[in-house]
Amino acid sequence: MTDYLVLAAAAFLAGLIDAVVGGGGLIQIPALFSTLPSVVPATLLGTSKLAGIWGTGAAAINFARRITIRWSTAAPAAAAAFVLSFLGAYTVTKIPPDFIRKLLPFILVAVAIYTLKKKDLGTHHAPIHTGWQEKSLAVLIGGSIGFYDGFFGPGTGSFLVFLFVRVFGYNFLSAAAVSKIVNVACNLAALLWFGYSGHLLWKVGIMMAVLNVAGSLIGSRLALRHGSGFVRKIFLFVVSALILKTGYDAFLIR
Structure with a gap:
């Protein structure tokens, strides 16, 4: 109990x-x-x-009701993320992600410093892109982060x-709103693979999904109420936590 x-x-x-801002896996995965x-x-x-997919989906719907989503960016990014996450x-079954594991803390430090400066x-x-340029960049970003999410994963939402x-x-x-849509695509692709291979605890997962949705609805409402300044602060907090966690995993765990 x-x-x-x-x-x-x-x-x-x-x-x-x-x-x-993403980063819920920092809490949920260690708990499991x-x-x-x-x-x-x-x-x-x-x-x-x-x-997680239910919570992310609930957040995406909550954001979409209050914010105008640029589907010309979100749709191609999500489609590319879905395919490349597979x-x-x-790839991770063929190539160990050891190099990425050691590189990730330094990438996150660069992201944090850039955001602070x-x-x-x-x-x-x-928005500064339109037309084919917008769609091409969306596919590039969605596909790259989708591949990373399938290959390794930590910090996917924050990178998006x-x-x-x-x-x-x-x-x-x-x-944050558009990243939720792309995250849903990544999670769906992974979930289909895990489900096909029989790697799911349905009762535990459904129980956690209910609580994940509840937390997600509160989180998205807080973001909508307090705006971009609030999201920026949470972003920096989560990235800092990711730096500590990924650095510990990469260099201190033997």
């Missing part, structure tokens, strides 16, 4: 954080691994995806938010 309470709390907090140590990792990751998942980054929503702000000229709030 205690294990289920821990997983429920973790799912709620993960949904809340993930709805704003610590409370269910006898279950194989693939099944725990699949169960986390089962819970390729990433396949550019005080006005993401404060104004002024940063890239939509930096490359497309979105504010943090609009970037």
Whole structure:
């Protein structure tokens, strides 16, 4: 019973954080691994995806009701992410992601420093691309992050938010909204693979999904209420936590 309470709390907090800037896996995945140590990792990751996709989907719907989504960016990015996440998942079965594991903390440090230095980054929503240029960049970003999500994964939501702000000229709030749509595509592709291969704990995943949705709805409402400045602060907090976590995993765990 205690294990289920821990997983429920973790799912709620993960949904809340993930709805704003991504990074919910920092909470949800360690909770699953610590409370269910006898279950194989693939099944725990699949169960986390089962819970997470509902929360991410709820956040995407909540954002879409209040913010105008640029589907000319979101749709091609999501489609590319869906396809390439399969390729990433396949690749990780052939090539260990050790190089990415050690490189990731440094990439995140660069993202944090850039965001801190550019005080006005993401404060104004002024999309700078249209037409085929917009679609091509959306496919490139969606496909690249989709592949990364399938291949390794940590920080996917935060990378999407940063890239939509930096490359497309979105504010943090609009970037968070579009990133949720792309995240749903990534999670769906992974979930189909885990489901096909039988790596799902349905009862645990559904229980966590309910709490994940509850946290997600609160998180997206907080973002909508407090705007891009709030999202920027949470973004920097989550990126800082990711730097510590990925650095520890890459260099201190033997």
